Amino acid sequence: MEITKIVIPTPYDVGDVNAFLVKGDALSIVDAGPKTQEAYEALEYGIKNAGYRFDDIEQVILTHHHPDHAGWVDAFPRAEILGHEYIDHWMKKNEEFLRYREAFYEMYLRKQAVPEENIQEILSIRRNLELYGNTPLTKYIQDGDEVPGHPGLIAYYTPGHAQSHLIFHDQKTKEVIGGDLLLEKIASNPLIEPPVDLSFDRPRSLVQYQASLRFLATLDVAKLYAGHGNEIVDVKGLVKERLQKDAHRTNQVYEILSEPKTVYEVTKALYPAVYESQLGLTLSKTQGYLDVLVKEERVRCEQMGDQEFYSRI
Ligand SMILES: [Zn+2]
Numbered sequence: 001m002e003i004t005k006i007v008i009p010t011p012y013d014v015g016d017v018n019a020f021l022v023k024g025d026a027l028s029i030v031d032a033g034p035k036t037q038e039a040y041e042a043l044e045y046g047i048k049n050a051g052y053r054f055d056d057i058e059q060v061i062l063t064h065h066h067p068d069h070a071g072w073v074d075a076f077p078r079a080e081i082l083g084h085e086y087i088d089h090w091m092k093k094n095e096e097f098l099r100y101r102e103a104f105y106e107m108y109l110r111k112q113a114v115p116e117e118n119i120q121e122i123l124s125i126r127r128n129l130e131l132y133g134n135t136p137l138t139k140y141i142q143d144g145d146e147v148p149g150h151p152g153l154i155a156y157y158t159p160g161h162a163q164s165h166l167i168f169h170d171q172k173t174k175e176v177i178g179g180d181l182l183l184e185k186i187a188s189n190p191l192i193e194p195p196v197d198l199s200f201d202r203p204r205s206l207v208q209y210q211a212s213l214r215f216l217a218t219l220d221v222a223k224l225y226a227g228h229g230n231e232i233v234d235v236k237g238l239v240k241e242r243l244q245k246d247a248h249r250t251n252q253v254y255e256i257l258s259e260p261k262t263v264y265e266v267t268k269a270l271y272p273a274v275y276e277s278q279l280g281l282t283l284s285k286t287q288g289y290l291d292v293l294v295k296e297e298r299v300r301c302e303q304m305g306d307q308e309f310y311s312r313i
Contacts, residue, residue, distance in 0.1 A: 001153065001170045003177075003225060006046030008033035010068045011131075014186070014228055017068040019043065020177055021050050021057075026149025028059035029079075030168065030177050031227065034131040035071030043072055059149055061141075063179025063227060064162035065090045065132075073133035082148070084157065085140040086164035086196050090132050097198070102126070104194045108202055111308045112283055113262035122280050141166060158216065160209025161188045163196050167216070174222035176235075181212060184229040187242060192284045206288025207295055210246065213239045246292070253289040254298060260311035263287050 004021040011034065020030040029047075033039035047054060057076045062083035063069055070090065073081050081091075089097045102123060109119045141147065143157035143166075152171045159165050161180045168177040180188045190205035217239040224232040232238055249270075256269045267275050267286040275282045290310050293299035302309050 001150070001173050001175055003175065004046070004050045005225065006043060008039045008042040008046075009036075010034045010039065011036060012068055014068065017228055018226065019046070020225055021047065021052070022061075022150065022153075022177070024150035024153070026058045027052065027056055028061050028147075028149060029057050029076070030061045031063055031069040031179070032060055032072035032075065032133070034068045035074065035133060036131065040072060040075060043075065061147065061168070062087055062137075062164075063167065063177070064165040066162055066180070067129075067131040069179070069227060071131050071133050073135040080138045080148075081135055082139045082141050083137055084142075084164040084166055085137065088137050089198075090129070091134060091136045093129060093132075093134070098127075100198055101194055104200060104202075105192075107200060107306075108192060109283075110306045111263070111303070112267075112287065113264040113307045114279070114283065115264075118279055125280065156215065156219075158212035159196075159203065160190045160205050160207075160212045162191070163193045163203060165212070169219055169221070174220050176216075176219065176221050176224045178216070178224045178226050178232075180227040181216060182224060182232060182235065182238060182242070183226050184232050184238070186228070187245065189281060189284060190288045191281075192287060204288075204291040204295070205284065206246070207291050209288075210243060210292070213242060246289075249285075250289045250292050253286065254293055254312065257293075257299060257310060257312050260302075260309040262307055262309060263290060266290065266310065 002023040006019045007016050010017050022028045054076055055078050057079045060073050060076050060079045060081050065087040141155045145155045147153040154169050155166045158167050158181050167181055190209040195203045217236045221235045224235050256266055263286055267282050271282040294301055299310050300313050
């Protein structure tokens with residue numbers, strides 16, 4: 001697999017995002033940056049440097065639907081757009097889906113006992129979808145599929161950070177294009193998202209994410225090309241490190257539950273300095289640790305009215 005990395009600026013805290021030109025039987029690009037002018041210029045420069053133009057690209061393959069990865073699907077006039085089918089909801093943005101998504105978040109923020117004014121604030125931030133692309137997928141990729149145009153490149157469904165998340169493993173070179181499953185410098189956040197079946201049953205994102213990391217550690221990987229930052233060689237070592245850090249945080253949450261608490265209360269205790277400025281993110285992280293504790297049968301969750309309370313078993 002011939003891989004060329006293109007580094008693209010984003011307006012997000014995470015900093016730059018990577019896209020990868022992959023030359024096989026087809027010329028593909030994996031991920032496409034956020035839909036900003038700066039990102040377009042970086043993409044254009046990177047593609048030109050590799051000897052191509054936008055209309056030479058035959059396939060845009062998406063690792064997941066987040067806007068720093070799925071913005072410039074609109075820039076490739078001749079390309080097929082490939083990814084997990086969940087991504088299509090964000091490309092199409094139809095009214096019914098947007099209403100469902102808002103109702104989903106509203107219900108969970110209430111369950112977490114978030115104050116009403118913060119609920120409205122988080123919902124209004126989530127309504128902003130302008131850095132997403134608008135081109136619907138032309139082909140869906142499922143777990144275990146071989147990627148069209150790239151013999152031996154196998155897609156694996158790895159949910160947790162995103163409900164649409166795929167990684168791509170080259171069986172011959174043992175290289176992986178890993179999206180945001182594993183990043184060198186930062187822990188990837190298991191965000192609360194609506195489930196793939198668009199029900200109101202919340203995915204346990206951190207539980208899913210840890211299972212995806214353990215799966216990655218079972219693959220034979222020579223090098224992982226990450227969605228942000230540098231390539232990773234010691235995948236198994238870094239997976240172990242991430243899981244250990246999660247276990248430590250999970251035990252801290254257990255300690256905080258000396259009496260029954262809501263997710264909002266645990267979030268305040270766990271992230272006293274940043275919970276106000278980064279409420280959506282810190283709620284997602286806390287919810288994740290609580291989900292792990294429930295799965296491990298160390299903690300139970302009981303609903304009272306429209307709020308949920310967590311307590312030690
Ligand atoms: Zn990302």
